[in-house]
Amino acid sequence: MTTSGPQGPPFGRFPDADRPVPPAGWQPPMPPPVYPPRSQQLAPQPGPLQPGPPQPLHDFTGTIELKCILTSDRELRRGLPLFLFTWVFASLVASVIVGMMLPNPAVYFPIGIAIGALIALLMRWRLKARLDRTYGELQRLQLSPAGLRRTDGNLSTEMAWSQIDRIETMNSALPSAGANVARTGAAGAAANAAIAASQRRVAAGIVGRARLTPLPGAHRKQLQAQDRLSGGRLARGEAHIAPQGLIFPSEFEEDWMSGTVGAWLRHYRPDLNVGA
Structure with missing residues (x-):
């Protein structure tokens, strides 16, 4: 025995009577274009921004601080003649002192050159450290x-x-x-020239x-x-x-x-x- 309930519209198989099946390739119509009011159409449109006059970076009423732009490398290059003179002079002095203890030139002369180079390098290192601190932290x-x-x-x-x-x-x-502390002799002239150049x-x-x-x-x-x-x-x-x-x-x-x-x-x- 079978029972039947209330009959509704068919589902997913046949369309409603008032909704026919659209033909193939049919697309819904486009809505009509919407135009702005005529007053807005006639209004001038903003153009690209034009650069104005340059504005001052400050108004000259406060206090500004500038940092030093010098570098120790530039100053050390300028002092190269002084470092070279220090190396040569210190090498000669060290060679004389070592030669008094070790009279063999093959021994005391290389040792003197090495000592002179070490003194010049220490001098450069100390100057670089001082300039780095001065230019980077102190000079304003x-x-x-x-x-x-x-x-x-x-x-x-x-x-x-x-x-x-x-x-x-x-x-x-x-x-x-x-x-200008050494004023006479060839060594004095060389020292003054190196100091003046630096x-x-x-x-x-x-x-x-x-x-x-x-x-x-x-x-x-x-x-x-x-x-x-x-x-x-x-x-x-x-x-x-x-x-x-x-x-x-x-x-x-x-x-x-x-x-x-x-x-x-x-x-x-x-x-x-x-x-x-």
């Missing part, structure tokens, strides 16, 4: 509405904008304490009245070398007013006249015609 130039302030771990040089006298090209290397770095500097102040932990020899130039007593810990103080911006910017320092000078001292 600050620019503020009050003026310029340069520090290098030994000395602070402060120069107000109003006290700047001129821009002058000169040697920016600080003479060492041993400059202490030659011509650059444009800012010249003006400046306050020089020794910093805590400064190297006495560096202060003494500065005293010989400025006539002060920095090595004794006393500040000094130098009528012809010097600051070399090329230690902090390659093309400083077109860079940050030049912009500050043109702002506070347009009469100097920097970069003109």
Whole structure:
């Protein structure tokens, strides 16, 4: 015996009477296009952004600090004549001393050359370590509405904008304490030539009245070398007013006249015609 329930529409086999089967290849019609209002069609469309006038990097009212761009490798290459002279001179002295104990030239001469090379390498290593620390950590130039302030771990040089006298090209290397100490004979001439070559770095500097102040932990020899130039007593810990103080911006910017320092000078001292 069979029972029958309520009969519904067939499922998955025949379509409803009001939904005929579409023919093959039939696609639903596309909706009509929607156009923006006429006011928006006539409105000008934004074009590509045009570069405006260059904006200043600063407003000359705060304080900015520039790091030193000098490298020890460059300075060591400049001091190569001094290292060579040190090697030759130390080799000769060591050869004489060793020769007094070992009179065989085949023994004392190579030993003297090796000792001279070791002394020159130690001298170069110590100088590189000192320059790396000075250039990388200590030497800075600050620019503020009050003026310029340069520090290098030994000395602070402060120069107000109003006290700047001129821009002058000169040697920016600080003479060492041993400059021109050997004045006679062939060895003296060679030593002076090597020292002069290692202490030659011509650059444009800012010249003006400046306050020089020794910093805590400064190297006495560096202060003494500065005293010989400025006539002060920095090595004794006393500040000094130098009528012809010097600051070399090329230690902090390659093309400083077109860079940050030049912009500050043109702002506070347009009469100097920097970069003109």
